[in-house]
Amino acid sequence: MTFAVELAWWQQTGIRAVVGLLAVLLPAGTLVYLFLFKMMSFMQSRLGPMEAGPYGSLQLLAEVGKFLQKEDIIPRKADRIVFKAAPFVVLISTFLLVLVIPAGPDAWFIDVDTGIFLALAVSSISVIGILMAGWASSSKYSLMGGLRAAGQLVAYELPLVLAVMGVVIQAGTLNVQDIVMAQATGEIFGWGGIGNPFIFTQFLGFAIFLVAVQAELTQPPFDMPVAESEIVTGYLTEYTGLRFLLFFIGEFATAGIFSALAATLFLGGWYVPGIDPTNDLFNVLGPAILLGKVVLVAFLIFWFRFTYPRFREDQLQQLAWKVLIPLSLANIVVTGILKVVF
Amino acid sequence: MTALGDTRQLAYIAGQASDARVNVEIETEGMTLNIGPQHPATHGTLRVIVKLDGERVVAAEPVMGYMHRGYEKLSEVRTYPQVTTLVNRIDWLGSFANEVPFILAAERLMEVEAPPRARWIRTALFELSRIANVVLFLGDMGVQLGAVTPVFFAFRDREFVLNQIEAVTGGRFHPNFDRIGGLKDDLPKGWIEETKGVLGRIRRFCDEMEDLVTGNEIFQARTRGIGVIPADVGLAYGLSGANIRASGVDWDLRRDGGVGLVHDQLDWKVWTHPDGDSFARYWVRLQEVREACDIVEQVLDGIPSGPVMAKVPRIIKVPAGEAYVETENPLGVMGYYVVSKGDLVPYRVKIRSASFNNISITPWLLEGTYVPDVISILASLYFILGDIDR
Numbered sequence: 001m002t003f004a005v006e007l008a009w010w011q012q013t014g015i016r017a018v019v020g021l022l023a024v025l026l027p028a029g030t031l032v033y034l035f036l037f038k039m040m041s042f043m044q045s046r047l048g049p050m051e052a053g054p055y056g057s058l059q060l061l062a063e064v065g066k067f068l069q070k071e072d073i074i075p076r077k078a079d080r081i082v083f084k085a086a087p088f089v090v091l092i093s094t095f096l097l098v099l100v101i102p103a104g105p106d107a108w109f110i111d112v113d114t115g116i117f118l119a120l121a122v123s124s125i126s127v128i129g130i131l132m133a134g135w136a137s138s139s140k141y142s143l144m145g146g147l148r149a150a151g152q153l154v155a156y157e158l159p160l161v162l163a164v165m166g167v168v169i170q171a172g173t174l175n176v177q178d179i180v181m182a183q184a185t186g187e188i189f190g191w192g193g194i195g196n197p198f199i200f201t202q203f204l205g206f207a208i209f210l211v212a213v214q215a216e217l218t219q220p221p222f223d224m225p226v227a228e229s230e231i232v233t234g235y236l237t238e239y240t241g242l243r244f245l246l247f248f249i250g251e252f253a254t255a256g257i258f259s260a261l262a263a264t265l266f267l268g269g270w271y272v273p274g275i276d277p278t279n280d281l282f283n284v285l286g287p288a289i290l291l292g293k294v295v296l297v298a299f300l301i302f303w304f305r306f307t308y309p310r311f312r313e314d315q316l317q318q319l320a321w322k323v324l325i326p327l328s329l330a331n332i333v334v335t336g337i338l339k340v341v342f
Numbered sequence: 343m344t345a346l347g348d349t350r351q352l353a354y355i356a357g358q359a360s361d362a363r364v365n366v367e368i369e370t371e372g373m374t375l376n377i378g379p380q381h382p383a384t385h386g387t388l389r390v391i392v393k394l395d396g397e398r399v400v401a402a403e404p405v406m407g408y409m410h411r412g413y414e415k416l417s418e419v420r421t422y423p424q425v426t427t428l429v430n431r432i433d434w435l436g437s438f439a440n441e442v443p444f445i446l447a448a449e450r451l452m453e454v455e456a457p458p459r460a461r462w463i464r465t466a467l468f469e470l471s472r473i474a475n476v477v478l479f480l481g482d483m484g485v486q487l488g489a490v491t492p493v494f495f496a497f498r499d500r501e502f503v504l505n506q507i508e509a510v511t512g513g514r515f516h517p518n519f520d521r522i523g524g525l526k527d528d529l530p531k532g533w534i535e536e537t538k539g540v541l542g543r544i545r546r547f548c549d550e551m552e553d554l555v556t557g558n559e560i561f562q563a564r565t566r567g568i569g570v571i572p573a574d575v576g577l578a579y580g581l582s583g584a585n586i587r588a589s590g591v592d593w594d595l596r597r598d599g600g601v602g603l604v605h606d607q608l609d610w611k612v613w614t615h616p617d618g619d620s621f622a623r624y625w626v627r628l629q630e631v632r633e634a635c636d637i638v639e640q641v642l643d644g645i646p647s648g649p650v651m652a653k654v655p656r657i658i659k660v661p662a663g664e665a666y667v668e669t670e671n672p673l674g675v676m677g678y679y680v681v682s683k684g685d686l687v688p689y690r691v692k693i694r695s696a697s698f699n700n701i702s703i704t705p706w707l708l709e710g711t712y713v714p715d716v717i718s719i720l721a722s723l724y725f726i727l728g729d730i731d732r
């Protein structure tokens with residue numbers, strides 16, 4: 001895509017980021033949110049949001065409006081600065097993650113050669129935010145939640161990275177755009193009819209990635225950090241109003257963005273078979289295609305969320321260190337060998 | 343103490359002391375956590391003070407009384423028919439079952455017996471309130487373990503049971519339907535057929551719970567081997583109901599008590615489980631809901647015709663004497679010790695409710711568990727705050 005006016009790189013990136021956030025992410029977020037809420041309601045044999053807007057479609061806005069009106073309470077003994085900053089740290093990690101996900105051959109926010117590396121690096125910033133929230137709240141429940149979160153997120157960072165490793169080996173690049181291209185132009189045993197979405201060759205990696213994402217999101221069955229029946233809501237306990245909303249948005253947005261990452265890495269991203277991947281059409285269709293795939297992955301994630309009870313902290317660590325990490329290491333070894341052989 | 347002179351004894355003490363010193367060096371400061379009185383998991387106002395070392399519970403102490411409503415004392419200034427209004431509110435999920443033992447005690451003192459039809463209908467309502475009560479437990483256990491979906495199913499299907507109870511008694515939560523000498527009213531038209539449909543629903547719900555909850559690997563990992571109550575310890579603490587049957591004690595007052603109701607004329611089974619852990623308690627309750635469906639079905643098929651009220655005076659004066667009647671209520675054994683001095687009002691009513699005893703085992707049971715297990719064990723013991731505090 002060429003612009004009529006020559007723009008500096010930072011200007012281009014800035015425009016992409018702002019336009020992308022406003023025009024794509026907000027509606028997409030609302031859509032995904034509505035879909036998830038309706039889906040979860042139907043799973044639980046209830047109607048879900050019905051009043052705000054047609055078919056409850058404006059529920060997200062209604063909730064934002066509600067939370068904005070609430071008083072912003074900070075506990076007297078809290079570490080005020082850290083307490084205030086924590087939700088923003090979590091949110092920053094979420095939004096930095098969006099940047100690396102391409103929505104078309106030219107529709108990207110930033111195109112860096114170490115894209116996936118950057119994504120995994122910024123995703124772990126949220127741990128700091130959660131730990132800050134847990135510690136600064138000066139509440140026992142928050143402290144326990146924060147510490148649980150730290151232990152859990154550190155443990156599950158590893159399988160997450162290792163699961164992505166297989167994809168990187170197969171695509172031969174860390175650049176997310178190139179990973180999509182590798183899937184679009186790839187072949188399955190010499191047949192290139194549908195490209196080669198890595199879910200076929202990296203199915204184990206996909207499964208591990210989903211489990212690890214579930215744990216990173218602190219969702220059931222891995223929601224010990226917020227376990228509402230045990231430690232009230234963990235690190236969120238003392239938050240109200242806007243700051244609570246930021247955590248809340250952060251949680252759902254991260255779910256959506258990790259789904260987008262999974263869709264990009266394993267399901268072929270913005271590409272659908274049948275059209276030449278360099279076709280300009282994808283710049284328009286790409287976001288919609290990606291959104292469809294995101295909804296698919298998000299459906300899986302939330303299906304697990306609303307079906308399973310939660311693990312205990314020690315059982316969670318056992319799962320990470322004794323099952324997921326050995327499996328993902330084996331996956332890397334096998335992928336490496338096959339890469340050399342073929 | 344000659345034992346102190348023993349060298350082996352001294353060596354043992356020295357060893358313990360050195361251990362203690364090492365532990366002091368690596369010991370972290372303990373933390374006292376108040377679970378409750380306002381806490382999402384206690385569904386009411388139970389407060390459990392737990393002393394924690396990390397996430398491990400060093401000591402736990404339940405604090406009761408936040409919801410004490412003084413029903414025993416209030417009963418002393420109410421006439422006998424008025425007392426049922428109070429006792430309805432003890433175990434508020436299966437409220438009709440609360441009335442039964444009190445009415446039976448009063449009937450025993452007055453030496454009247456309800457006509458057969460009344461006793462059969464009583465049994466049906468008694469078991470329906472058991473279903474309404476335990477179905478909610480089956481869903482709620484999931485919530486305590488972090489799965490929110492089962493409880494929605496539980497509320498959905500419990501609604502139909504409540505509708506049936508309401509159709510007979512006029513009250514969903516507090517029927518106040520049992521009378522000394524019989525029942526307030528007969529069954530409405532078409533009720534028996536409708537109730538059979540509802541029982542089918544509840545059976546489907548049980549199958550659903552078996553699929554969704556009991557079969558789930560995480561649920562099993564969280565409940566099997568957790569909170570094990572050996573039979574002798576359970577009996578020593580006075581546990582009753584499904585809690586003690588889950589420890590392998592085959593004891594059910596519906597079969598072994600033989601008062602007032604018609605369970606002895608029906609074909610049913612007492613379920614037990616040898617393990618005594620949280621899973622066993624869940625499993626036994628699940629089977630008991632199914633069994634209760636069978637009982638209600640048999641009752642519906644066998645209700646004899648006739649009046650629902652025996653001949654009792656308009657103004658009830660209970661002759662002097664005392665009686666203790668206990669029945670197998672949804673939460674366990676519930677008993678009323680009624681002392682009468684020949685007045686319009688009871689002289690003294692002592693209520694033995696199941697949850698009070700069931701919860702008293704928690705200091706023994708919770709020691710050495712983890713915080714998440716505290717919640718799952720409390721949930722599996724299944725108490726209702728009104729039943730603890732009265």
